[in-house]
Amino acid sequence: MLHDLRPNQKFAHYQLQQKIGEGGMGSVYRAIDLRLQRAVAIKFISNQVTSQQDIERFLREARAMAKLDHENIVKIYEVGISPAPFIAMEFLEGQTLKELIQQKLPAQQFVEIIIQVSQALIVAHRQNIIHRDIKPANIIVGNGKAKLMDFGLAKNRESQEQSLSKSGAIIGTAAYMPPEQVKGETAPTNDIYSLGAVLYEGLTGMPPFQGDNYLNILSQLVLKDPVAPRDLNPDISIYLEAICLKCLHKKPQYRYQSAKSLKQDLVNFMNGQPIVAKPYTNIERWKKSLAQHKVLFSVIALFMLGLSTMFVVVLRRGYDLQQANAKLIEVNKVAEKRTRQRDQQIIQLENSYQYSVQEILTLFQKIGLQQPQLLSKKDELAIFMVKIARYAPKNLLPTDKEIANEFLMIYFQTRLGLPIDGTKLYANLAKKSSFMMLYIEKQALHCSKGEYQQALDDCKKMLQLNRSSTHPYYLIAFILFLEGKYHRALKRINILRKKNPKHIDIALLRGRILHALGRHKDAIRVFNTEINNATHIKPQLYYQRSSCYAALQKFDKGIADCEKALEIDRTFIDTYVRLADIYVKKGKYSVAIDNYQKYVKAPQKNKKMLFVCYNKIALCFHKKKEFKRAITYWEKVLQNPKIDKAMKTNILKQIAKTKRHITKRQK
Incomplete structure (x- = not known):
């Protein structure tokens, strides 16, 4: 049976090599066909499928699928029952569509893949076979060719027998199945819906519905409409959105009635020709609202x-x-004006509450209290968070004191640099209760470790909690900025800016992106506008503008901005490093060292930046020809347990070279 299979085992004219996949239905092995000397993939059915009736039914459906001979469908070579029920099929090199979606496949290339899968469905539906489990993991792409695989849940509509699953069971993967499939109904429009769900995920990065468990997703599937793709990604074409939403219509009669008609609309879209699907308009939104709130x-x-x-x-x-x-x-x-004012008030409310809570949390972190004292303060803050949660934007804060306490414990431990896995602790807490502040902190930890995809996933979870919130969209742009994808980040932040022209953090990030793109003067104009108009000036505005002035070699203006930032907030200690960097460019190494030292002596400094400052101080002393003091600080850099090999090698060379220089001077 299945659990007895092992690598190099022979049966019939096949020799197993290695397991390449496993799922609820069974396992897949790479094997060699000893007769034809070719690689094949062999799927063995799980031990849980033990009755003779189930095995015969499976083999009957597998033989029906063997009739599907098409370049976009995985070829089935043979079916058998020994040493366990199996299907031998062509072995494919490539990546699943799920993997490609995670790599953010370009929209045009993605649509071409969907067209190929549509062609596969045309062939299957002609043979009266409904796949019923179309999802990104069941589509493999190699050398530009897409192939539909895993017909393990397929249904032959001509057969009077039930499918492999027991009567009454729900067939398929919840995130991609149509509502009628929950009730056991089978038709070609089932596959149209599922392929539309795959298209939706390729365009937005997430399936139409997500939830903590299977039943949660099923309830959304039956009761709710998916969020329009352009609400999640404004770059999507309105016509491609229309095609996607037509596939995902709750009622099968309003979807494409055949894979052929879906394929034709996709081809027309790619060729710039008219399509059948109607663009999603405000009228459609009202119709859906009417249906849901009769x-x-x-x-x-x-x-x-x-x-x-x-x-x-x-x-x-x-x-x-x-x-x-x-x-x-x-x-x-007047109503529109009031609506705009209300939306602006919501944005201001969100910013003010989020800012006030963040400010209090940061204050606790800056105090640097001992752990027992911190715990007593944490309880008071937990009560405060729960009290204001009812007035804060939707799902921003925890509403339970115990959850708030647990969140604050993780928050303080991570902010104080204790050796814990904060992302894992936050993930465990999210299983008990999800709120936006949790994911705000969790994504920040992922970003600090360069785990940008995980950070983006956290932003998507924030959007599930509150789609009207500005903050997740802002964070997505910020993560793209951190990844160095400046043009994409700028495009997103410009869209946000039009909707929220007075949002200071959006303007701040826009200036940073422009600076990163080398558009220093444009960035300065952005910062000037905010400094002149903002009622509450953040020190970051002067801090970021100083970088632009330094890049333009206007060092005195850069220094003045750093000093203004410190006037606003002396605890914004990153400014000392920026100020020192500018003095280095001016050749004033002693003043630069003084400012680096201010950062080093600050109580709440970043450990990574601390060692960076040691290296910069060493370089300044070296420039001043104070070689022994330079060596002293380089030796401090070597005490960093996380120093990379290249850096360590370079510093050791610098120390050796400087020591030789000292020796020559003494002679």
């Missing part, structure tokens, strides 16, 4: 009906109707 809209409709009747009676003449229309337009303008 009772509310029924009340509104009755009210409007009464109102319109009154207008017909009172305003009979055309002039009166025209006047009423003009008033209605004016009312709409």
Whole structure:
């Protein structure tokens, strides 16, 4: 049986080499066909499928699938029952679409893959075979060719037998299955929906529905509509979004009725020709809202009906109707203005509450108290967080004191540099309760370790908690900036800026991106605007502007900005390093050393930056020809347990060279 299989085992005319995959249905091995001397993939059915009836049913469906001979479908060579029920199929080199999505495949290339899979479905559906488990993991791509695989849940519509799964069981993967499949209904439109879900994930980076468990996803699948792709990624074409949402319609009759019609629309889109799917408009949004809130809209409709009747009676003449229309337009303008003001108030509320809590947390971290004292303060802060959670934006803060306490414990431990795995602790806490502040801290830890994809995943979870929040979108742009993807980051931050023109952090990041792109003057203009207009000036504005001035060799202006930043906040100690760097460029090494030393002596410094400062101090002393003092600081750099080999080698060479220089001078 399956658990007895081992590498190099022979059966029939195959020799197993190694296991290459495993799932709920069984395991897949790479093997050699000894007759034809070719590599094959062999799927063995799990030991859990033990009844003879199940095995016969599986083999019957597998033989039906063997009829599917197409370049975009994995070829099945043979089916058998010894040493366990198995399917021998072609061995494929390449990556699954799931892996390619994680690598952020370009939209055009992704659509070409979906077109190929559509062609595979055309062939399968002609043979009355419905796949029922289309997902990125079941599509493999190699040398530009996409192949649909794993027909383990496929259903032959002509067969009167049940499928491999027991009657009444839910077939498929929750995130990609259509609502009717939950009820056991099978039709070609099932696969259309699933392929639309794959398209959705390729465009947005996430499936249409996500949840903590299977039932959570199923409830969303039945009750909710997916968020429009362009709401998650504004770069998506409105026509491609229309195709995607047509595939994902809750009602099968409104989807593409065949894989052929879906493929044709995709081809038309790629060729710039008209498509059948209608772009997703505000009218469509209202229709969906109407469907989901029938009772509310029924009340509104009755009210409007009464109102319109009154207008017909009172305003009979055309002039009166025209006047009423003009008033209605004016009312709409006022309503729109109030809506904008309300949205701005929400943004301000979010920023103020988030800022105040973050400020308090940072204050505790800066105090540098001993752990017992910290714990007593932590309890008070936990109570405070829970109290203001009800007034803060949706899902921003914990609402349970114990959860808040656990969050603060992890927060303080990570901020104080204790040797713990903060991301793992936050992940465990998220299983108990999810709130945005948790993911804000978790993504920051991932970023500090260069784990940018994990940080982006945390941002997506924030969006699930509160899609109206600005902060996750801001963080996505910030992560792209950290990755060095400046043009993509700038594109995202410009979109955010139009929606939130007074959001100081968005402006700050925009200036940093422009500076990174070498557009120093443009960056200075951004910082100038914020400094002139902001009611609360952050020291970071002067700090970042100083970099731009230094890049333009306007050193005095850069120094002045650093001093202004320190006037605002003396605890913003990174400014001392920036100030020292500018003095180095001016050749004033003694002043530079003084400022580096201020950072070194600060109580709350970053350990990594501490060793960077030691090296910079050593270089300054070397420039001043104070070689012994330079060696002293290089030796401090070598005490860094995390120093990389290249850095260590370079410093050892510097020390040896400097010692030789000292010896020559003494002679």
